[in-house]
Amino acid sequence: MASNSTTSTSQAVETLTKQISDMGLASKSTRQPGTSHHQKQPSQSKLPTKLTAGNASLKDRTNTSGSTVAKHANVPHVKSGLSKQITVVNESNPKSGTTKDVNGVSIGTYDGGLESDENPGPVVEGEVAEALALDSSKLGERPTREWNLHSFEIGRPLGKGKFGRVYMVRTKCEPHYITALKCLHKSEIVESGVEKQVRREIEIQRNLRHPNIIRLYGFFHDEKRIFLMLEFAGKGELYKQLSKCGKFSEKRSSRYIDQMADALSYLHSKHVIHRDIKPENLLLGINGELKIGDFGWSVHAPGNRRKTLCGTPDYLPPEMVLGKTHSEKVDLWALGVLTYEFLCGAPPFECSSGLNATYKRIAKVDFRVPSSVSPEAKDLIERLLVFVPDRRLPLTEVLKHPWIVKYRSRSSSKGES
Numbered sequence: 513m514a515s516n517s518t519t520s521t522s523q524a525v526e527t528l529t530k531q532i533s534d535m536g537l538a539s540k541s542t543r544q545p546g547t548s549h550h551q552k553q554p555s556q557s558k559l560p561t562k563l564t565a566g567n568a569s570l571k572d573r574t575n576t577s578g579s580t581v582a583k584h585a586n587v588p589h590v591k592s593g594l595s596k597q598i599t600v601v602n603e604s605n606p607k608s609g610t611t612k613d614v615n616g617v618s619i620g621t622y623d624g625g626l627e628s629d630e631n632p633g634p635v636v637e638g639e640v641a642e643a644l645a646l647d648s649s650k651l652g653e654r655p656t657r658e659w660n661l662h663s664f665e666i667g668r669p670l671g672k673g674k675f676g677r678v679y680m681v682r683t684k685c686e687p688h689y690i691t692a693l694k695c696l697h698k699s700e701i702v703e704s705g706v707e708k709q710v711r712r713e714i715e716i717q718r719n720l721r722h723p724n725i726i727r728l729y730g731f732f733h734d735e736k737r738i739f740l741m742l743e744f745a746g747k748g749e750l751y752k753q754l755s756k757c758g759k760f761s762e763k764r765s766s767r768y769i770d771q772m773a774d775a776l777s778y779l780h781s782k783h784v785i786h787r788d789i790k791p792e793n794l795l796l797g798i799n800g801e802l803k804i805g806d807f808g809w810s811v812h813a814p815g816n817r818r819k820t821l822c823g824t825p826d827y828l829p830p831e832m833v834l835g836k837t838h839s840e841k842v843d844l845w846a847l848g849v850l851t852y853e854f855l856c857g858a859p860p861f862e863c864s865s866g867l868n869a870t871y872k873r874i875a876k877v878d879f880r881v882p883s884s885v886s887p888e889a890k891d892l893i894e895r896l897l898v899f900v901p902d903r904r905l906p907l908t909e910v911l912k913h914p915w916i917v918k919y920r921s922r923s924s925s926k927g928e929s
Protein backbone atom coordinates (compact mmCIF):
# COMPACT_ATOMS: atom_id res chain seq x y z
CA MET A 513 0.00 0.00 0.00
CA ALA A 514 2.99 2.30 -0.21
CA SER A 515 2.68 5.64 -2.00
CA ASN A 516 4.15 5.85 -5.40
CA SER A 517 6.10 8.98 -4.66
CA THR A 518 9.18 8.21 -6.70
CA THR A 519 7.52 7.51 -10.00
CA SER A 520 8.28 10.30 -12.44
CA THR A 521 5.53 11.99 -14.38
CA SER A 522 6.58 10.50 -17.69
CA GLN A 523 6.93 6.98 -16.27
CA ALA A 524 3.52 7.21 -14.65
CA VAL A 525 1.78 8.43 -17.80
CA GLU A 526 3.66 5.94 -19.93
CA THR A 527 2.58 3.08 -17.70
CA LEU A 528 -1.00 4.29 -17.83
CA THR A 529 -0.87 4.70 -21.60
CA LYS A 530 0.46 1.17 -21.92
CA GLN A 531 -2.12 -0.23 -19.49
CA ILE A 532 -4.95 1.43 -21.42
CA SER A 533 -3.48 0.11 -24.62
CA ASP A 534 -3.22 -3.43 -23.20
CA MET A 535 -6.76 -3.38 -21.90
CA GLY A 536 -8.30 -1.63 -24.90
CA LEU A 537 -10.39 0.30 -22.41
CA ALA A 538 -10.21 3.56 -24.22
CA SER A 539 -12.06 1.98 -27.09
CA LYS A 540 -15.03 0.89 -25.02
CA SER A 541 -18.26 2.72 -25.44
CA THR A 542 -19.52 4.57 -22.39
CA ARG A 543 -23.03 4.46 -21.00
CA GLN A 544 -25.18 7.30 -22.18
CA PRO A 545 -26.22 9.81 -19.58
CA GLY A 546 -29.85 9.65 -18.62
CA THR A 547 -29.83 5.93 -18.08
CA SER A 548 -28.70 6.18 -14.51
CA HIS A 549 -30.83 7.11 -11.53
CA HIS A 550 -27.65 8.45 -9.92
CA GLN A 551 -27.50 11.52 -12.09
CA LYS A 552 -25.09 14.31 -11.47
CA GLN A 553 -26.80 17.63 -11.99
CA PRO A 554 -25.80 20.42 -14.37
CA SER A 555 -23.56 22.87 -12.64
CA GLN A 556 -24.31 26.50 -12.04
CA SER A 557 -21.71 29.04 -13.00
CA LYS A 558 -21.99 30.62 -9.57
CA LEU A 559 -21.37 29.02 -6.24
CA PRO A 560 -24.30 30.29 -4.23
CA THR A 561 -23.78 30.81 -0.56
CA LYS A 562 -26.71 29.26 1.28
CA LEU A 563 -28.16 25.90 2.03
CA THR A 564 -31.40 26.12 0.16
CA ALA A 565 -31.86 22.73 -1.45
CA GLY A 566 -34.31 20.16 -0.21
CA ASN A 567 -33.33 16.65 0.63
CA ALA A 568 -30.18 15.71 -1.22
CA SER A 569 -29.97 12.13 -2.33
CA LEU A 570 -27.22 10.88 -4.59
CA LYS A 571 -29.40 11.61 -7.57
CA ASP A 572 -29.66 15.31 -6.95
CA ARG A 573 -27.09 16.03 -4.31
CA THR A 574 -25.75 19.51 -3.93
CA ASN A 575 -22.80 20.57 -1.86
CA THR A 576 -23.40 22.88 1.02
CA SER A 577 -22.33 25.92 -0.92
CA GLY A 578 -25.54 25.24 -2.82
CA SER A 579 -23.74 24.60 -6.08
CA THR A 580 -24.88 21.57 -7.94
CA VAL A 581 -22.38 18.88 -8.71
CA ALA A 582 -20.88 18.21 -12.09
CA LYS A 583 -22.75 16.85 -15.05
CA HIS A 584 -21.25 14.31 -17.39
CA ALA A 585 -21.40 15.11 -21.06
CA ASN A 586 -22.72 13.05 -23.92
CA VAL A 587 -20.08 10.51 -24.70
CA PRO A 588 -19.97 9.21 -28.25
CA HIS A 589 -19.23 5.60 -29.05
CA VAL A 590 -15.59 5.12 -29.98
CA LYS A 591 -14.31 2.65 -32.54
CA SER A 592 -11.39 0.45 -31.67
CA GLY A 593 -8.66 -0.85 -33.93
CA LEU A 594 -4.96 -0.82 -34.58
CA SER A 595 -3.63 1.79 -36.96
CA LYS A 596 -0.97 4.44 -37.15
CA GLN A 597 -1.66 7.90 -35.92
CA ILE A 598 -3.43 9.98 -38.52
CA THR A 599 -5.58 12.76 -37.28
CA VAL A 600 -8.09 14.97 -38.99
CA VAL A 601 -7.81 17.46 -36.16
CA ASN A 602 -6.45 20.73 -37.47
CA GLU A 603 -2.99 21.48 -36.04
CA SER A 604 -3.52 25.13 -35.28
CA ASN A 605 -7.17 24.99 -34.29
CA PRO A 606 -8.29 21.63 -32.98
CA LYS A 607 -11.89 21.73 -34.21
CA SER A 608 -14.14 18.72 -33.91
CA GLY A 609 -12.93 15.61 -35.66
CA THR A 610 -12.07 11.96 -35.42
CA THR A 611 -8.70 10.91 -34.12
CA LYS A 612 -7.08 7.67 -35.17
CA ASP A 613 -5.72 5.05 -32.82
CA VAL A 614 -2.13 5.22 -31.67
CA ASN A 615 -0.59 2.07 -30.21
CA GLY A 616 -4.07 0.55 -30.26
CA VAL A 617 -5.55 3.31 -28.10
CA SER A 618 -8.46 5.33 -29.36
CA ILE A 619 -9.16 8.63 -27.68
CA GLY A 620 -12.48 8.96 -29.46
CA THR A 621 -14.14 11.75 -31.32
CA TYR A 622 -13.69 15.38 -30.42
CA ASP A 623 -16.93 17.35 -30.44
CA GLY A 624 -15.37 20.80 -30.91
CA GLY A 625 -16.53 21.75 -27.43
CA LEU A 626 -13.45 23.71 -26.45
CA GLU A 627 -14.06 26.21 -29.24
CA SER A 628 -17.83 26.27 -29.25
CA ASP A 629 -18.28 26.50 -25.50
CA GLU A 630 -21.42 28.49 -24.77
CA ASN A 631 -19.82 30.87 -22.37
CA PRO A 632 -16.09 31.21 -22.65
CA GLY A 633 -16.52 34.59 -20.95
CA PRO A 634 -14.57 37.80 -21.08
CA VAL A 635 -10.82 38.09 -20.67
CA VAL A 636 -9.92 38.31 -17.00
CA GLU A 637 -7.67 41.21 -16.11
CA GLY A 638 -5.72 42.69 -13.22
CA GLU A 639 -4.85 40.99 -9.94
CA VAL A 640 -7.15 38.01 -10.48
CA ALA A 641 -5.61 37.41 -13.89
CA GLU A 642 -2.24 37.17 -12.18
CA ALA A 643 -3.63 34.78 -9.58
CA LEU A 644 -4.96 32.56 -12.35
CA ALA A 645 -1.87 32.68 -14.56
CA LEU A 646 -1.13 29.09 -13.65
CA ASP A 647 1.65 27.36 -15.57
CA SER A 648 3.39 24.29 -14.17
CA SER A 649 6.42 24.87 -16.39
CA LYS A 650 7.18 28.05 -14.45
CA LEU A 651 5.88 27.35 -10.95
CA GLY A 652 8.29 24.66 -9.81
CA GLU A 653 11.79 25.02 -8.43
CA ARG A 654 13.20 24.54 -11.92
CA PRO A 655 11.49 25.12 -15.26
CA THR A 656 9.86 22.06 -16.84
CA ARG A 657 8.29 21.32 -20.17
CA GLU A 658 5.88 23.93 -21.51
CA TRP A 659 2.47 22.76 -22.64
CA ASN A 660 -0.32 24.44 -24.60
CA LEU A 661 -3.55 23.34 -26.24
CA HIS A 662 -1.74 22.58 -29.49
CA SER A 663 0.44 20.01 -27.71
CA PHE A 664 -2.56 17.65 -27.71
CA GLU A 665 -4.84 15.71 -29.97
CA ILE A 666 -8.23 16.13 -28.39
CA GLY A 667 -10.55 13.15 -28.13
CA ARG A 668 -13.88 12.41 -26.58
CA PRO A 669 -15.52 14.50 -23.88
CA LEU A 670 -15.25 12.79 -20.50
CA GLY A 671 -17.55 15.05 -18.58
CA LYS A 672 -18.51 18.55 -17.60
CA GLY A 673 -17.63 20.08 -14.28
CA LYS A 674 -18.31 23.27 -12.39
CA PHE A 675 -16.07 25.42 -14.55
CA GLY A 676 -15.68 23.62 -17.85
CA ARG A 677 -15.27 20.42 -19.75
CA VAL A 678 -12.94 17.47 -19.40
CA TYR A 679 -11.52 15.71 -22.49
CA MET A 680 -9.55 12.58 -23.15
CA VAL A 681 -6.40 13.79 -24.92
CA ARG A 682 -3.10 12.46 -26.19
CA THR A 683 0.14 14.37 -26.52
CA LYS A 684 1.18 14.88 -30.12
CA CYS A 685 4.79 14.24 -29.14
CA GLU A 686 6.14 10.76 -28.47
CA PRO A 687 5.31 8.62 -26.59
CA HIS A 688 1.77 9.97 -27.03
CA TYR A 689 0.75 10.20 -23.40
CA ILE A 690 -2.94 9.88 -22.61
CA THR A 691 -4.36 12.28 -20.04
CA ALA A 692 -7.65 13.86 -19.05
CA LEU A 693 -7.51 17.55 -19.93
CA LYS A 694 -9.72 19.63 -17.66
CA CYS A 695 -10.61 23.10 -18.88
CA LEU A 696 -11.60 25.80 -16.38
CA HIS A 697 -13.04 29.12 -17.55
CA LYS A 698 -11.30 31.96 -15.74
CA SER A 699 -14.30 34.29 -15.99
CA GLU A 700 -16.56 31.76 -14.26
CA ILE A 701 -13.99 31.19 -11.54
CA VAL A 702 -13.77 34.94 -10.94
CA GLU A 703 -17.55 35.36 -11.09
CA SER A 704 -17.87 32.73 -8.39
CA GLY A 705 -15.12 34.35 -6.35
CA VAL A 706 -13.22 31.10 -6.00
CA GLU A 707 -9.84 32.07 -7.50
CA LYS A 708 -8.11 31.21 -4.25
CA GLN A 709 -9.92 27.90 -3.93
CA VAL A 710 -8.99 26.88 -7.47
CA ARG A 711 -5.36 27.92 -6.99
CA ARG A 712 -5.32 26.00 -3.73
CA GLU A 713 -6.83 22.90 -5.37
CA ILE A 714 -4.12 23.00 -8.02
CA GLU A 715 -1.33 23.67 -5.55
CA ILE A 716 -2.47 20.79 -3.36
CA GLN A 717 -2.96 18.28 -6.15
CA ARG A 718 0.31 18.99 -7.96
CA ASN A 719 2.30 17.82 -4.94
CA LEU A 720 0.42 14.59 -4.33
CA ARG A 721 1.72 11.17 -5.38
CA HIS A 722 -0.46 8.25 -4.37
CA PRO A 723 -1.92 5.33 -6.35
CA ASN A 724 -5.42 6.20 -5.14
CA ILE A 725 -5.26 9.92 -5.86
CA ILE A 726 -5.63 11.35 -9.36
CA ARG A 727 -2.27 12.75 -10.34
CA LEU A 728 -1.95 16.27 -11.72
CA TYR A 729 0.84 16.09 -14.30
CA GLY A 730 0.90 19.72 -15.36
CA PHE A 731 -1.17 22.79 -16.13
CA PHE A 732 -1.14 25.80 -18.41
CA HIS A 733 -3.41 28.67 -19.30
CA ASP A 734 -4.44 31.01 -22.08
CA GLU A 735 -6.27 34.33 -21.92
CA LYS A 736 -9.58 32.82 -20.87
CA ARG A 737 -8.93 29.33 -19.59
CA ILE A 738 -6.82 27.17 -17.32
CA PHE A 739 -6.05 23.60 -18.45
CA LEU A 740 -5.20 20.78 -16.05
CA MET A 741 -3.43 17.66 -17.32
CA LEU A 742 -4.84 14.94 -15.08
CA GLU A 743 -4.25 11.24 -14.79
CA PHE A 744 -6.89 9.56 -16.95
CA ALA A 745 -9.29 7.45 -14.89
CA GLY A 746 -10.02 4.67 -17.40
CA LYS A 747 -13.10 3.27 -15.68
CA GLY A 748 -14.78 6.60 -15.05
CA GLU A 749 -16.96 7.65 -12.19
CA LEU A 750 -17.59 5.50 -9.13
CA TYR A 751 -21.05 6.94 -8.50
CA LYS A 752 -22.13 5.58 -11.89
CA GLN A 753 -21.13 2.09 -10.78
CA LEU A 754 -22.96 2.59 -7.50
CA SER A 755 -25.96 3.77 -9.42
CA LYS A 756 -25.82 0.75 -11.69
CA CYS A 757 -25.40 -1.75 -8.85
CA GLY A 758 -27.63 0.00 -6.27
CA LYS A 759 -25.10 -0.99 -3.61
CA PHE A 760 -21.78 -2.81 -3.53
CA SER A 761 -20.90 -6.22 -2.11
CA GLU A 762 -19.04 -6.41 1.22
CA LYS A 763 -15.84 -7.40 -0.59
CA ARG A 764 -15.99 -4.58 -3.08
CA SER A 765 -16.93 -2.03 -0.41
CA SER A 766 -14.16 -3.22 1.89
CA ARG A 767 -11.56 -2.92 -0.86
CA TYR A 768 -12.67 0.58 -1.78
CA ILE A 769 -12.62 1.66 1.88
CA ASP A 770 -9.15 0.12 2.28
CA GLN A 771 -7.88 2.21 -0.66
CA MET A 772 -9.71 5.28 0.57
CA ALA A 773 -8.25 4.94 4.08
CA ASP A 774 -4.77 4.59 2.62
CA ALA A 775 -5.22 7.68 0.44
CA LEU A 776 -6.64 9.70 3.35
CA SER A 777 -3.81 8.58 5.57
CA TYR A 778 -1.37 9.90 2.96
CA LEU A 779 -3.30 13.18 2.65
CA HIS A 780 -3.37 13.69 6.42
CA SER A 781 0.37 12.99 6.59
CA LYS A 782 0.74 15.94 4.20
CA HIS A 783 -1.58 18.03 6.40
CA VAL A 784 -4.30 18.01 3.77
CA ILE A 785 -7.91 17.52 4.89
CA HIS A 786 -10.11 16.47 2.01
CA ARG A 787 -13.48 17.63 3.44
CA ASP A 788 -15.59 16.57 0.48
CA ILE A 789 -15.53 12.80 0.32
CA LYS A 790 -18.53 11.38 -1.52
CA PRO A 791 -19.04 8.95 -4.41
CA GLU A 792 -19.29 11.83 -6.93
CA ASN A 793 -15.69 12.81 -6.23
CA LEU A 794 -14.29 9.35 -6.74
CA LEU A 795 -13.06 7.92 -10.02
CA LEU A 796 -11.89 4.47 -11.02
CA GLY A 797 -8.54 3.68 -12.61
CA ILE A 798 -8.14 1.19 -15.41
CA ASN A 799 -7.77 -1.69 -12.97
CA GLY A 800 -10.89 -0.62 -11.11
CA GLU A 801 -8.82 0.97 -8.36
CA LEU A 802 -10.37 3.87 -6.52
CA LYS A 803 -8.97 7.35 -7.20
CA ILE A 804 -9.80 10.52 -5.29
CA GLY A 805 -10.39 13.00 -8.07
CA ASP A 806 -11.56 16.32 -6.69
CA PHE A 807 -9.82 18.69 -4.34
CA GLY A 808 -12.21 21.62 -4.54
CA TRP A 809 -12.78 21.74 -0.80
CA SER A 810 -9.41 20.58 0.44
CA VAL A 811 -7.42 22.68 2.83
CA HIS A 812 -3.89 22.62 4.01
CA ALA A 813 -4.23 22.34 7.74
CA PRO A 814 -0.94 23.03 9.46
CA GLY A 815 -2.42 22.58 12.91
CA ASN A 816 -5.21 25.10 12.52
CA ARG A 817 -8.86 24.42 13.10
CA ARG A 818 -11.42 25.71 10.66
CA LYS A 819 -15.04 26.72 10.85
CA THR A 820 -16.12 26.95 7.21
CA LEU A 821 -19.21 24.92 6.37
CA CYS A 822 -18.38 22.90 3.33
CA GLY A 823 -18.82 19.46 1.84
CA THR A 824 -21.96 17.59 0.87
CA PRO A 825 -24.87 17.69 3.39
CA ASP A 826 -25.14 13.92 3.75
CA TYR A 827 -21.43 13.65 4.51
CA LEU A 828 -21.15 16.53 6.97
CA PRO A 829 -20.02 15.58 10.48
CA PRO A 830 -21.81 16.85 13.63
CA GLU A 831 -19.07 19.41 14.38
CA MET A 832 -19.66 21.11 11.02
CA VAL A 833 -23.45 20.93 11.25
CA LEU A 834 -23.22 22.52 14.70
CA GLY A 835 -20.84 25.23 13.45
CA LYS A 836 -17.95 24.10 15.61
CA THR A 837 -14.31 24.08 14.54
CA HIS A 838 -13.21 21.00 12.70
CA SER A 839 -10.09 19.02 11.97
CA GLU A 840 -8.92 16.16 9.77
CA LYS A 841 -11.31 13.93 11.77
CA VAL A 842 -14.10 15.14 9.43
CA ASP A 843 -12.63 12.78 6.83
CA LEU A 844 -13.02 9.84 9.25
CA TRP A 845 -16.70 10.61 9.68
CA ALA A 846 -17.11 10.87 5.89
CA LEU A 847 -15.35 7.51 5.52
CA GLY A 848 -18.01 6.02 7.79
CA VAL A 849 -20.78 7.60 5.69
CA LEU A 850 -19.13 6.29 2.53
CA THR A 851 -18.86 2.75 3.96
CA TYR A 852 -22.55 2.88 4.84
CA GLU A 853 -23.56 4.22 1.42
CA PHE A 854 -21.51 1.58 -0.45
CA LEU A 855 -23.16 -1.21 1.54
CA CYS A 856 -26.69 0.15 1.79
CA GLY A 857 -27.05 2.24 -1.38
CA ALA A 858 -28.00 5.45 0.46
CA PRO A 859 -26.25 7.62 3.05
CA PRO A 860 -27.12 6.95 6.73
CA PHE A 861 -28.69 10.31 7.61
CA GLU A 862 -30.69 10.84 4.41
CA CYS A 863 -34.10 12.21 5.22
CA SER A 864 -37.10 12.64 2.96
CA SER A 865 -38.28 15.68 4.92
CA GLY A 866 -35.37 17.88 3.88
CA LEU A 867 -31.96 19.19 4.80
CA ASN A 868 -32.81 20.39 8.28
CA ALA A 869 -34.03 16.95 9.23
CA THR A 870 -30.80 15.48 7.87
CA TYR A 871 -28.78 17.94 9.96
CA LYS A 872 -30.77 17.04 13.07
CA ARG A 873 -30.15 13.34 12.52
CA ILE A 874 -26.44 14.02 11.98
CA ALA A 875 -26.22 16.08 15.18
CA LYS A 876 -27.87 13.24 17.12
CA VAL A 877 -25.83 10.57 15.27
CA ASP A 878 -29.19 9.00 14.52
CA PHE A 879 -28.64 6.12 12.12
CA ARG A 880 -29.43 2.43 11.88
CA VAL A 881 -27.38 -0.19 10.10
CA PRO A 882 -29.62 -2.69 8.25
CA SER A 883 -29.35 -6.34 9.19
CA SER A 884 -28.10 -7.16 5.68
CA VAL A 885 -24.77 -5.58 6.67
CA SER A 886 -22.24 -7.92 8.29
CA PRO A 887 -21.36 -7.44 11.99
CA GLU A 888 -17.74 -6.56 11.06
CA ALA A 889 -18.79 -3.85 8.62
CA LYS A 890 -21.35 -2.57 11.14
CA ASP A 891 -18.60 -2.38 13.74
CA LEU A 892 -16.40 -0.27 11.47
CA ILE A 893 -19.27 2.08 10.59
CA GLU A 894 -20.11 2.52 14.28
CA ARG A 895 -16.49 3.25 15.15
CA LEU A 896 -16.28 5.94 12.47
CA LEU A 897 -19.68 7.60 12.93
CA VAL A 898 -18.86 8.85 16.42
CA PHE A 899 -19.94 12.29 17.68
CA VAL A 900 -16.66 13.17 19.41
CA PRO A 901 -14.07 13.62 16.63
CA ASP A 902 -11.14 12.36 18.71
CA ARG A 903 -12.98 9.12 19.48
CA ARG A 904 -13.34 8.14 15.82
CA LEU A 905 -11.25 5.18 14.75
CA PRO A 906 -7.91 6.48 13.44
CA LEU A 907 -6.96 5.58 9.86
CA THR A 908 -4.11 3.35 11.02
CA GLU A 909 -6.72 1.30 12.90
CA VAL A 910 -9.15 1.35 9.97
CA LEU A 911 -6.42 -0.24 7.88
CA LYS A 912 -6.10 -3.01 10.50
CA HIS A 913 -9.83 -3.51 11.07
CA PRO A 914 -10.98 -7.15 10.61
CA TRP A 915 -13.53 -6.18 7.92
CA ILE A 916 -10.77 -4.50 5.91
CA VAL A 917 -8.11 -7.16 6.47
CA LYS A 918 -10.58 -9.95 5.64
CA TYR A 919 -10.97 -8.89 2.03
CA ARG A 920 -7.51 -7.48 1.38
CA SER A 921 -5.53 -9.38 -1.17
CA ARG A 922 -2.07 -8.59 -2.41
CA SER A 923 -3.59 -6.83 -5.40
CA SER A 924 -6.34 -5.09 -3.46
CA SER A 925 -4.84 -1.62 -3.80
CA LYS A 926 -4.82 -2.14 -7.55
CA GLY A 927 -8.38 -3.14 -8.22
CA GLU A 928 -11.82 -3.67 -6.79
CA SER A 929 -12.18 -7.39 -7.30
Ligand code: AMP
Nearest residue numbers: 582670671672673678692742743744745
Ligand atom coordinates in the same frame (compact mmCIF):
# COMPACT_ATOMS: atom_id res chain seq x y z
P1 AMP B 1 -15.03 17.58 -12.58
O1 AMP B 1 -14.93 18.94 -13.17
O2 AMP B 1 -13.78 17.17 -11.87
O3 AMP B 1 -16.27 17.39 -11.76
O4 AMP B 1 -15.13 16.58 -13.81
C1 AMP B 1 -16.29 16.45 -14.60
C2 AMP B 1 -16.41 15.05 -15.10
O5 AMP B 1 -15.31 14.74 -15.97
C3 AMP B 1 -16.35 13.99 -14.01
O6 AMP B 1 -17.60 13.77 -13.46
C4 AMP B 1 -15.81 12.79 -14.77
O7 AMP B 1 -16.85 12.14 -15.47
C5 AMP B 1 -14.89 13.40 -15.79
N1 AMP B 1 -13.50 13.39 -15.33
C6 AMP B 1 -12.91 14.33 -14.55
N2 AMP B 1 -11.62 14.02 -14.31
C7 AMP B 1 -11.39 12.86 -14.96
C8 AMP B 1 -10.24 12.01 -15.08
N3 AMP B 1 -9.09 12.31 -14.50
N4 AMP B 1 -10.35 10.88 -15.82
C9 AMP B 1 -11.54 10.56 -16.40
N5 AMP B 1 -12.66 11.32 -16.32
C10 AMP B 1 -12.59 12.45 -15.61
